Amino acid sequence: SRAGLSLRNEDLTKLSFEDECFDLVISQDVFEHIPDYRKALSEIRRVLRNDGVLLFTIPFFHHMEKTQIRAIVKDGAIEHLLPAEIHGNPVSSEGSLCFQNFGWDILDDLRAAGFANVAASMYWAPWQGHMGTSFFVFSATKQLR
Numbered sequence: 001s002r003a004g005l006s007l008r009n010e011d012l013t014k015l016s017f018e019d020e021c022f023d024l025v026i027s028q029d030v031f032e033h034i035p036d037y038r039k040a041l042s043e044i045r046r047v048l049r050n051d052g053v054l055l056f057t058i059p060f061f062h063h064m065e066k067t068q069i070r071a072i073v074k075d076g077a078i079e080h081l082l083p084a085e086i087h088g089n090p091v092s093s094e095g096s097l098c099f100q101n102f103g104w105d106i107l108d109d110l111r112a113a114g115f116a117n118v119a120a121s122m123y124w125a126p127w128q129g130h131m132g133t134s135f136f137v138f139s140a141t142k143q144l145r
Helices: 039-046 105-110
Strands: 022-028 048-057 070-074 077-080 113-123 132-143
Touching: 022 039, 039 048, 039 105, 105 113, 105 132
Parallel strands: 022 048
Antiparallel strands: 048 132, 070 077, 113 132
């Protein structure tokens, strides 16, 4: 804790929070670094209240129908299926390994995890300071099954 602030570090596949305790979960460019991102989606659904919303960004490859798995964890060790892709990490000079490059099937993964109102919203607005290529913001709502 510094200046009265504390930092909480959670594993998205094993959250310590109670069931149905949040109205909103926001994740920005994290899922690609989680070997079992589907488990993370299910865990987020668990901690969301009914009608709670998951809002997230990921490196998204809109030209790919299926997510490309780059690395897996097998018997406790990382196995590379493709050359290692390392992303910048503000808290580690070593960066963070990218386990997958997401394609359109992320929408199916959200539905399979029990989410509804699944959407990919494209954002591109150079007149508002968003330069470069378009990117997508994903959203999904927890609804009782």
